[in-house]
Amino acid sequence: MxxxxxxxxxxxxxxxxxxxxxxxxxxxxxxxxxxxxxxxxxxxxxxxRCGGGIRAQWSTPENVRLAMASVERFKSLESELETELEFEQGGYLILAHSDQELQQFESNVKMQKSLNLDVDLITPSQAKEIVPSLNIEKITGATWCPSDGSINPxxxxxxxxxxxxxxxxxxxxxxxxxxxxxxxxxxxxxxxxxxxxxxxxxxxxxxxxxxxxxxxxxxxxxxVPHRHEILATEQINRFFKNMIMSFEYNLYFRQVMDGGIVGGQTNPGELPGTDIKSGLTFLKEMSVKLTHFIPKLKQVKVIRQWAGLYCTSPxxxxxxxxxxxxxxxxxxxxxxxxxxxxxxxxxxxxxxxxxxxxxxxxxxxxxxxxxxxxxxxxxxxxxx
Ligand SMILES: Cc1cc2nc3c(=O)[nH]c(=O)nc-3n(C[C@H](O)[C@H](O)[C@H](O)COP(=O)(O)OP(=O)(O)OC[C@H]3O[C@@H](n4cnc5c(N)ncnc54)[C@H](O)[C@@H]3O)c2cc1C
CATH class of the missing domain: 3.50.50.60 (FAD/NAD(P)-binding domain)
Structure with a gap:
C-alpha cells in the first residue's frame, strides 16, 4: 500500500x-x-538507456551554452553529490565526409568559438593522431573539442x-x-x-x-517519441577514450571505462512510437559501420543491444x-x-x-x- x-x-x-x-x-x-x-x-x-556522451559541439548557440554550463556543473558534481560519477573529459571527435559538411562544421566552430568553446577544425591526419586506430579513408576533416566527454548515466x-x-x-x-x-x-x-x-x-x-x-x-x-538503438561489446583493453561521431554515417561510439565499446545510431525513417525493441537490422548496420571506422573491432563480440526513446521536438x-x-x-x-x-x-x-x-x-x-x-x-x- x-x-x-x-x-x-x-x-x-x-x-x-x-x-x-x-x-x-x-x-x-x-x-x-x-x-x-x-x-x-x-x-x-x-x-x-543512453550513451552517456557529453558535448558542447552543437549548431545552435542555446544548445552550446546549455552544454558548456552543464560541463562546468559536471566538474564539481562529484564533490557536491559526494559520489563517483565516472565523469571523464576525453573529448569528442566529429568526422566530416564531404567538403560541404566541412563548410557546415567551419561555421559551427566559428559560432562555438565565439562562445569560448575550446573547439578546432582539424585534418584527417590530426584526427588519426588523436585515435590512432581510426580509419580516415573517407574523412575530409573533423572537429575536436577536448573538454567534451562522458559520464555514467x-x-x-x-x-x-x-x-x-x-x-x-x-x-x-x-x-x-x-x-x-x-x-x-x-x-x-x-x-x-x-x-x-x-x-x-x-x-x-x-x-x-x-x-x-x-x-x-x-x-x-x-x-513525439522516437526509438533509438544502441549496443555494447565485450570488454577489451582500452585504446581510446574519446567519443567518435559521424552525422553522415549517423552514429556515435566510445570505449567506456571498463573497456566495452558502446555505440548507437538513429535508424533512417524511424516512425514516432514508443516501441523499444532492438533488432537484427540495427545490429548488422552498426557492426558494419563500427568495423569500417575501427577495423580492429572485427574480432570483438557484441554482448548486448537495447533501445530507448528520444523525446523529439520540432x-x-x-x-x-x-x-x-x-x-x-x-x-x-x-x-x-x-x-x-x-x-x-x-x-x-x-x-x-x-x-x-x-x-x-x-x-x-x-x-x-x-x-x-x-x-x-x-x-x-x-x-x-
Ligand atoms: C539510446 C539512447 C542514447 C542516448 N545517448 C545520449 C547521450 O549520449 N547523451 C545525452 O545527453 N543524451 C543521450 N540520450 C538522450 C537522453 O537519454 C535523454 O535525453 C535523457 O535521459 C532524458 O531524460 P528524462 O529525465 O527527460 O527522460 P527519462 O529518463 O525517459 O525519464 C522520464 C521518466 O518518466 C517516467 N514516466 C513516463 N510517463 C510517466 C507517468 N505517466 N507517470 C509517472 N512517470 C512517468 C518514465 O518511466 C521515465 O523513467 C540518449 C537516448 C537514447 C534512447
Missing part, C-alpha cells in the same frame, strides 16, 4: 535525470514538500535522486500519473494509479511520454519553463537525444524559474514553448 501524500507543494513527473536533477536543485533552494512520482523505477527510461541519476531525498524530496516509484486536474487555467492536482495528490504546481519531466502527460493536462505539445532543442494559460504547469521536455548532457544546467534554470517568478534568462525564454507560435525558424542540425 503506497503512502502517497494527499498534498504537495510541487509534483515532478518522471524519475529520469531531468526529474531528479530538478528535484535536487529545488530542494537545494529550500523548497519543501516536493514529491517526485515515477511510473516505473528511477533510470528505467531513456536515462538508463546511472551513477548520475541515482546520485541526484539520493541527494534530493536527503534534502527532503519524497520519491515514489511504481506510481504512474493517469490524470491531471486543472480549474480556471490553474493546476489543482494529479491522479496516479496509487492515489491522488492535490498540488498547484507540477513539472512534466516524463521524457518520451511527455506528450502523453501534456494530453492529460489538455495540452497538445509538439513532441527544432531538436529542449522545451523549457512555464506556459501561457495554465498556471503551475512547468516542463523540461523535447531533449531530442541530448538530455543527459544538458541536465545540470536545465535543472538550475528550471529550479530558478519555479522558485522565483521574476527569474529571467535568455536561454530559458528562447527555449520556451511559445517559440513555435510563429513556426520553426531554425533548428539544431548536429543530431544523431
Amino acid at each position: 503506497s503512502n502517497l501524500p494527499k498534498t504537495a507543494e510541487l509534483v515532478i513527473i518522471g524519475g529520469g535525470v531531468i526529474g531528479t536533477s530538478i528535484a535536487y536543485e529545488l530542494a537545494k533552494r529550500g523548497m519543501k514538500d516536493i514529491v517526485l512520482v515515477e511510473g516505473d523505477t528511477i533510470s528505467s527510461g531513456s536515462t538508463g 546511472f551513477l548520475l541519476n541515482f546520485a541526484y535522486a539520493r541527494a534530493a531525498r536527503q534534502k527532503g524530496v519524497k520519491i515514489f516509484q511504481h506510481t504512474k500519473v493517469i490524470g491531471i486536474e486543472h480549474k480556471a487555467q490553474k493546476i489543482t492536482g494529479i491522479n496516479t494509479d496509487q492515489g491522488k495528490i492535490s498540488t498547484n504546481q507540477l513539472v512534466n519531466a516524463a521524457g518520451g511520454y511527455a506528450g502523453f502527460i501534456g494530453k492529460l493536462a489538455g495540452l497538445d505539445l509538439p513532441v 527544432d531538436a532543442q529542449p522545451i523549457l519553463g512555464k506556459i501561457e494559460n495554465l498556471a503551475g504547469y512547468y516542463q523540461a521536455i523535447g531533449f531530442s537525444g541530448h538530455g543527459l548532457m544538458l541536465a545540470p544546467r536545465t535543472a538550475v534554470l528550471m529550479a530558478n524559474c519555479i522558485a522565483d517568478p521574476d527569474f529571467q534568462d535568455e536561454d530559458l525564454s528562447r527555449l520556451n514553448l511559445d517559440r513555435f507560435k510563429h513556426g520553426i525558424v531554425s533548428g539544431e542540425r548536429s543530431v544523431v
